[in-house]
Amino acid sequence: MNIQTNKWLLNRRHVLRGLGASIALPMLNCMQATGSLRAPASPKRSVFLYIPNGVNTLTWQIEKPGTDYEFTAPLKSLEHHRQDITPISGLHHPMVIGKAHNCDQVWLTGANVPGDGGAFRNTVSADQLIAEVQGEFTRFPSLEIAIDGFSLAWSRDGIQIPAERNVKAIFEHLFGEESGGKDAVRRRLNRRGSILDGVLSDAESVNQKLSTEDRSKLDEYLTAVRQVELRTEKAETWLNVPRPTLDGSVADRFTRQMNQDQVREYHRLFYDLMVLALRTDTTRVITCMIGSESNGGAIPDIGISQTRHGLSHHNGDPEQLRRLTQTDTFHVEQFSYFLDQLKAHQEDGGNLLDTTQVLWGSGMSYGHS
The missing domain is CATH 3.40.720 (Alkaline Phosphatase, subunit A)
Known part of the structure; x- marks a missing residue:
């Protein structure tokens, strides 16, 4: 099996997570693109x-x-x-x-x-x-x-x-440090995720009772909620990566x-x-x-x-x-x-x-x- 595929290609920032801790991986072969998967120089x-x-x-x-x-x-x-x-x-x-x-x-x-x-x-x-x-x-x-x-x-x-x-x-969003440290940020992200899950769950039941026009409006709202959910997941992924x-x-x-x-x-x-x-x-x-x-x-x-x-x-x-x-x-x-x-x-x-x-x-x- 050729492990040099997109599925197996790891970023050098990848970490192992468990029991609330994270350990950076050593440099592995699957972190380096080869052949047709070679990453661009810049x-x-x-x-x-x-x-x-x-x-x-x-x-x-x-x-x-x-x-x-x-x-x-x-x-x-x-x-x-x-x-x-x-x-x-x-x-x-x-x-x-x-x-x-x-x-x-x-x-x-x-x-x-x-x-x-x-x-x-x-x-x-x-x-x-x-x-x-x-x-x-x-x-x-x-x-x-x-x-x-x-x-x-x-x-x-x-x-x-x-x-x-x-x-x-904008500057604080890009480069500022979150207040309270990583643990506090992680708790806020988890709470936000729980709230979003609840909103989406409630919305599904409400959706059954709405007119076509109202369903369209609710769909727009839920799309925005899902985008927040994706950004929350992204923030969690990057939490252990130091900012510049x-x-x-x-x-x-x-x-x-x-x-x-x-x-x-x-x-x-x-x-x-x-x-x-x-x-x-x-x-x-x-x-x-x-x-x-x-x-x-x-x-x-x-x-x-x-x-x-x-x-x-x-x-x-x-x-x-x-x-x-x-x-x-x-x-x-x-x-x-x-x-x-x-x-x-x-x-x-x-x-x-x-x-x-x-x-x-x-x-x-x-x-x-």
């Missing part, structure tokens, strides 16, 4: 970044196709990343025409949005499909965050996976009080936190909504007091269009900064960007109607 990562309300297409659009294209003014900060990026245009999702406020919901799913009054049920997002493959190797299968707005991630059952918007909370050790100055930067009016620095905190999560292999899949379709905050740093949503309804006003271009330029500059930071981290003879695919875009090209 992890492959994916990041999805969303800006709302489209752009000012009059100043944005690249006119010349091919590799010798010229960056337009809002895109100039990407010039030194030319060899690493591919501008894509002409994508079209006809089922969201006239439903601009739904664009973020289907950006990574491609689901059909019904006409007014129709019930909308999303499908699975691209990031979650990737997380199903990559997630078993990291403490967190995926990370859902938002500078402003909601989540881009949707489960296989079409349920939105909540996003965290507080930098300190970070310098105190790193923690101070992400946990300090900060005025969100400092938009540039606030955005860069999010980008730096994403880089930190990737380079410590805490997760390999990240979604981040930079702004919501209905808001997309002001940028006092560059003198913009209106929301991005407000600027997108410019009605052809030259001053509004100029300001919209300013915000386009600002967001591209922050994206360029993110790519800089990915390139700055060296690993395995290359850099972090070499093993990371990043999709940066919007659910529409032109927000004014």
Whole structure:
């Protein structure tokens, strides 16, 4: 029997558990992939970044196709990343025409949005499909965050996976130590598991008495409960694996009080936190909504007091269009900064960007109607 199969391939973090104790295994042959099962030299990562309300297409659009294209003014900060990026245009999702406020919901799913009054049920997002493959190797299968707005991630059952918007909370979630030590955490996880089991059991009996519509609503709720159950099981699995050790100055930067009016620095905190999560292999899949379709905050740093949503309804006003271009330029500059930071981290003879695919875009090209 050939034991070098996925079934027998053990992770080096594997431990033996019994009588409340755990013992790390020595290095075994079945911990090393061979032949067709050889593990990649470096992890492959994916990041999805969303800006709302489209752009000012009059100043944005690249006119010349091919590799010798010229960056337009809002895109100039990407010039030194030319060899690493591919501008894509002409994508079209006809089922969201006239439903601009739904664009973020289907950006990574491609689901059909019904006409007014129709019930909308999303499908699975691209990031979650990737997380199903990559997630078993990291403490967190995926990370859902938002500078402003909601989540881009949707489960296989079409349920939105909540996003965290507080930098300190995200940092503590990824790198913080649980209060009370491992035993206390294990007790909390066990209690949570017992509660979830009880909820699911009760729900099955209730389900028999409901109408079709109510059953559908209950099914959505139970799907969310099962996702919590899976995350609880995952947390239990990783409880004995130490979290990355970070310098105190790193923690101070992400946990300090900060005025969100400092938009540039606030955005860069999010980008730096994403880089930190990737380079410590805490997760390999990240979604981040930079702004919501209905808001997309002001940028006092560059003198913009209106929301991005407000600027997108410019009605052809030259001053509004100029300001919209300013915000386009600002967001591209922050994206360029993110790519800089990915390139700055060296690993395995290359850099972090070499093993990371990043999709940066919007659910529409032109927000004014």
